[in-house]
Amino acid sequence: MLRHAAFTNIWLAAALVVPQLLLVFIFFYWPTGEALYWAFTLEQPFGGSNQWVGWLNFATVFKDPKYWNSVQVSIIFAAATTAIIISVSLSLALLVDRRLPGHQIYSFAYFIPYAMAAPAAGLAFRFIFSPNAGFVAAINNWFPNIWNPATDGFDAMVLVVLCQAWKSIGYNFVFFLAALQSIPRPLTEASAMDGAGAMRRMWDIQVPLVMPTLFFLLIINLTDSFVDSFGIIDITTHGGPARATDLMVYKIYFDGFKAQDYSLAAAESIVLMLLVIVLTFIQFRFVERRVHYA
Amino acid sequence: MSAISLRNVKKAYGKNEVVHGVDFEAAAGEFVVILGPSGCGKSTLLRMVAGLESVTAGDIEIGGRVVNALEPRERGCAMVFQNYALYPHMSVADNIGYSLKVAGVPRSTRETRVKAVAESLGLGEFLRRKPGQLSGGQRQRVAMGRAMIREPLVFLYDEPLSNLDAKLRVAMRVEIRRLHQKLGTTTLFVTHDQVEAMTLADRIVVMNKGVIEQVGTPADVYHRPQSTYVASFIGAPGMNILPARLGAGSSLLLLDDGQTVDLAGHPGGSDLPNEVHVGIRAESISLANHGRGVRAKVHFTEELGSSRLLHAEVGSTPIIVSSKDAGIIEPGAEVNLELPPDSLHFFNPDSGRRIAH
Amino acid sequence: MIERTPILNAVTQVVLLVMLFVILVPFWMVFAAASHDFVTVNRVPMPLWPGGHLYENLSEVWIKGNFGTALTNSLISSVLVTVGKVFLASITAFSIVFFRYRARMLVFWAIFITLMLPLEVRIVPTYAVAANVLSPLQQMLNLLGFQLVLPEWNLLNTYAGLVLPLVATATGTFLYRQFYLTIPKDLAEAAKMDGAGPLRFYWQILMPLSRSNMAALAAIMFVYAWNQYLWPLLVITDQANYATATMQLQKMVPEGFGEPPVWNTAMAATLIVLVPPAIVSILLQRLIVRGLITTEK
Numbered sequence: 001m002l003r004h005a006a007f008t009n010i011w012l013a014a015a016l017v018v019p020q021l022l023l024v025f026i027f028f029y030w031p032t033g034e035a036l037y038w039a040f041t042l043e044q045p046f047g048g049s050n051q052w053v054g055w056l057n058f059a060t061v062f063k064d065p066k067y068w069n070s071v072q073v074s075i076i077f078a079a080a081t082t083a084i085i086i087s088v089s090l091s092l093a094l095l096v097d098r099r100l101p102g103h104q105i106y107s108f109a110y111f112i113p114y115a116m117a118a119p120a121a122g123l124a125f126r127f128i129f130s131p132n133a134g135f136v137a138a139i140n141n142w143f144p145n146i147w148n149p150a151t152d153g154f155d156a157m158v159l160v161v162l163c164q165a166w167k168s169i170g171y172n173f174v175f176f177l178a179a180l181q182s183i184p185r186p187l188t189e190a191s192a193m194d195g196a197g198a199m200r201r202m203w204d205i206q207v208p209l210v211m212p213t214l215f216f217l218l219i220i221n222l223t224d225s226f227v228d229s230f231g232i233i234d235i236t237t238h239g240g241p242a243r244a245t246d247l248m249v250y251k252i253y254f255d256g257f258k259a260q261d262y263s264l265a266a267a268e269s270i271v272l273m274l275l276v277i278v279l280t281f282i283q284f285r286f287v288e289r290r291v292h293y294a
Numbered sequence: 295m296s297a298i299s300l301r302n303v304k305k306a307y308g309k310n311e312v313v314h315g316v317d318f319e320a321a322a323g324e325f326v327v328i329l330g331p332s333g334c335g336k337s338t339l340l341r342m343v344a345g346l347e348s349v350t351a352g353d354i355e356i357g358g359r360v361v362n363a364l365e366p367r368e369r370g371c372a373m374v375f376q377n378y379a380l381y382p383h384m385s386v387a388d389n390i391g392y393s394l395k396v397a398g399v400p401r402s403t404r405e406t407r408v409k410a411v412a413e414s415l416g417l418g419e420f421l422r423r424k425p426g427q428l429s430g431g432q433r434q435r436v437a438m439g440r441a442m443i444r445e446p447l448v449f450l451y452d453e454p455l456s457n458l459d460a461k462l463r464v465a466m467r468v469e470i471r472r473l474h475q476k477l478g479t480t481t482l483f484v485t486h487d488q489v490e491a492m493t494l495a496d497r498i499v500v501m502n503k504g505v506i507e508q509v510g511t512p513a514d515v516y517h518r519p520q521s522t523y524v525a526s527f528i529g530a531p532g533m534n535i536l537p538a539r540l541g542a543g544s545s546l547l548l549l550d551d552g553q554t555v556d557l558a559g560h561p562g563g564s565d566l567p568n569e570v571h572v573g574i575r576a577e578s579i580s581l582a583n584h585g586r587g588v589r590a591k592v593h594f595t596e597e598l599g600s601s602r603l604l605h606a607e608v609g610s611t612p613i614i615v616s617s618k619d620a621g622i623i624e625p626g627a628e629v630n631l632e633l634p635p636d637s638l639h640f641f642n643p644d645s646g647r648r649i650a651h
Numbered sequence: 652m653i654e655r656t657p658i659l660n661a662v663t664q665v666v667l668l669v670m671l672f673v674i675l676v677p678f679w680m681v682f683a684a685a686s687h688d689f690v691t692v693n694r695v696p697m698p699l700w701p702g703g704h705l706y707e708n709l710s711e712v713w714i715k716g717n718f719g720t721a722l723t724n725s726l727i728s729s730v731l732v733t734v735g736k737v738f739l740a741s742i743t744a745f746s747i748v749f750f751r752y753r754a755r756m757l758v759f760w761a762i763f764i765t766l767m768l769p770l771e772v773r774i775v776p777t778y779a780v781a782a783n784v785l786s787p788l789q790q791m792l793n794l795l796g797f798q799l800v801l802p803e804w805n806l807l808n809t810y811a812g813l814v815l816p817l818v819a820t821a822t823g824t825f826l827y828r829q830f831y832l833t834i835p836k837d838l839a840e841a842a843k844m845d846g847a848g849p850l851r852f853y854w855q856i857l858m859p860l861s862r863s864n865m866a867a868l869a870a871i872m873f874v875y876a877w878n879q880y881l882w883p884l885l886v887i888t889d890q891a892n893y894a895t896a897t898m899q900l901q902k903m904v905p906e907g908f909g910e911p912p913v914w915n916t917a918m919a920a921t922l923i924v925l926v927p928p929a930i931v932s933i934l935l936q937r938l939i940v941r942g943l944i945t946t947e948k
Contacts, residue, residue: 190373193366
């Protein structure tokens with residue numbers, strides 16, 4: 001796999017990798033180990049002795065209905081955002097790839113939300129979907145109280161899902177478009193000669209051939225929805241109302257830094273970490289088996 | 295009735311015209327090869343017939359109707375692409391049967407027909423495989439099967455053999471020819487390989503820089519090239535072209551170094567212009583005894599087994615001679631070459647066109 | 652290809668246009684809201700035509716959000732993160748690909764596996780480490796029986812704290828490794844024959860060759876660094892001096908979800924935060940897209 005190897009100066013080789021290894025050790029592996037340690041012990045936030053408690057912290061976590069609520073909320077959030085993002089960005093990429101007049105403008109503009117920081121997107125969406133200002137509020141003029149993410153959990157979930165989806169569509173779109181453009185032209189031409197119309201070709205040829213990309217993005221979006229959603233939640237809903245948008249990552253933050261319960265937060269971190277590891281593993285497996293079409 | 299007819303067909307991308315008005319007709323059942331170097335517009339022409347490129351000007355007729363505005367699927371053409379363009383995610387059977395599936399042919403009929411086509415191409419045992427698991431030759435056959443099953447009015451081949459190794463290329467050439475004999479479908483075949491063109495074609499269309507140089511049978515283009523371009527493009531090696539002037543009484547040809555060739559006995563010798571380009575095939579030249587014919591200086595020889603190619607120069611003009619019985623000739627030696635008058639071709643030095651005789 | 656699909660073409664154009672609207676309209680709304688006064692912005696629905704109070708709102712929020720300092724801090728830390736990531740990725744990959752030693756696969760995997768440990772899932776202990784960066788080393792030393800006492804190094808409220816934990820990069824290292832593997836081994840051999848040592852080879856041959864990869868990686872990493880939110884929020888408590896632009900958005904939102912923010916100034920702040928990365932990604936879109944697609948794991 002690594003074939004090159006031209007130089008033999010071992011000290012120089014070591015000096016070149018040490019800086020990054022140090023950073024990785026201090027900021028990745030050590031904290032991960034620390035999280036494990038805390039998850040199995042009880043300690044005071046700063047100082048004090050810690051005590052081995054086995055699975056107690058996990059038991060506490062798993063017995064807590066609030067935790068299961070956040071798991072459920074996270075799964076709904078993950079499923080909804082991923083479904084919207086994948087279907088919308090794939091459809092857009094298929095349409096842009098038809099290369100009708102103006103397609104360059106679209107492929108340029110759809111990408112722009114990628115630049116938006118999560119909290120900025122969150123604040124913008126909170127305004128646009130505010131129940132008593134902005135735009136969506138107009139619906140309340142006709143149907144009083146039908147839309148209020150500040151009090152209605154479902155509305156709040158819709159708000160954060162839409163925000164996350166909006167922010168991610170551009171990123172997914174460029175991947176799908178690149179995948180579509182790498183399909184050899186003659187394949188589409190051959191199917192056109194075989195009698196398939198534009199829609200039929202999308203379904204029979206293009207979509208199957210971007211399946212590897214779709215699968216890759218599926219995993220990326222699920223992972224992102226678990227870990228990358230903090231900024232949106234923190235600015236829009238604070239996990240509310242009534243924990244309706246209390247995603248796992250937000251709960252960890254809240255338990256660790258607001259409630260200062262390190263052990264509980266650590267146990268929750270370990271669970272989330274396992275989830276991310278499983279997803280990443282699936283992705284690795286798939287990278288190995290990745291089909292390349294010449 | 296002609297199966298395909300092109301009338302003053304042009305193609306331009308923006309201001310850049312790449313096909314400058316092409317006219318020709320292919321009779322029903324004819325195997326026509328479009329031959330030319332890369333960038334001569336031959337593939338563009340084929341793709342216009344297929345409907346993959348729009349026609350800028352002129353008309354394309356297939357089976358008696360103008361197809362300019364028709365979509366590819368409405369034209370009754372089937373195409374074999376250069377890189378086969380097999381659907382990588384479908385099995386061989388699905389690749390071959392795809393057009394039937396799109397057309398809504400019921401599964402049982404489809405399977406029977408796919409099977410029949412696959413058997414006829416020797417693909418019977420590979421039906422479940424994916425294209426990635428096939429060899430180059432097998433992929434080529436699948437591509438042909440996909441075209442065959444539609445029973446098209448016209449077969450289009452876009453340099454289908456260029457990705458195969460030399461040996462397989464010869465085998466597939468034979469197979470394509472056999473298939474054509476069996477099905478009798480009108481065929482347009484694009485290639486840059488003149489051997490392919492000579493062996494496959496009923497008629498060859500030689501293209502250069504977006505125009506047709508000559509249309510004719512393989513024997514025609516070989517023996518009566520209509521331009522210096524065709525003369526030097528067809529045949530291996532291509533025809534020797536020597537600049538010359540006509541001497542006194544039109545019976546003497548003066549080469550550029552002052553040597554002469556006697557034209558006595560040449561049928562059209564009398565109505566030649568003053569300046570000409572003379573063409574002669576390497577194998578029409580023979581070695582002559584000292585003092586006869588034209589003197590040439592040999593630079594090197596190429597051994598081909600059945601014959602030798604002498605690379606020589608008459609004056610400053612290179613000339614290639616093919617000889618079965620030349621002995622070993624040292625580089626730098628002088629030889630005498632016999633240029634038989636009835637093997638000479640004359641071309642206009644300005645236009646490059648053949649001077650009729 | 653000749654296609655007569657007027658209906659499908661019309662549908663395509665309509666869908667693309669509508670989605671263009673959907674995707675760009677939030678930007679416009681932010682801009683419009685930032686230009687109204689307090690009364691207008693709270694009218695339902697808010698007038699889409701911009702009002703005349705943009706400058707007023709911007710200058711109010713500029714002071715309230717301390718954006719003079721915050722933008723500077725964001726710029727400094729983003730540039731440092733970007734430069735650090737690109738530099739570290741390139742030298743690490745250089746060592747892994749061009750030097751012969753047994754542990755190089757191990758080194759590669761040690762870095763690559765960190766993909767599975769995003770900051771968000773190890774946030775609490777990472778914060779604890781940042782309070783004393785050398786503590787992991789100290790504890791390792793103690794464990795190995797050394798009596799050496801390392802000084803305390805607190806990263807909270809420092810640029811180092813904003814930057815160092817974000818600099819290690821699995822994706823970047825992977826990208827560079829992939830790129831170096833495409834360089835023929837002969838090139839390194841030839842450089843050796845010409846008498847060039849490894850560092851000269853790196854500097855005079857690899858660097859120029861990898862320029863376009865470097866630009867693509869730098870472009871995505873800059874946007875990534877600028878948009879960091881959770882980490883700065885934790886590591887910076889001295890907000891007057893070290894706040895970054897994104898974390899200032901929190902100041903625009905009252906605690907708890909019930910209370911609505913003052914929308915016109917909140918949107919002015921959003922505008923300030925989103926404009927720099929938006930400009931970067933509009934100007935460098937091709938680079939960013941290329942970077943994203945080539946770093947695809």
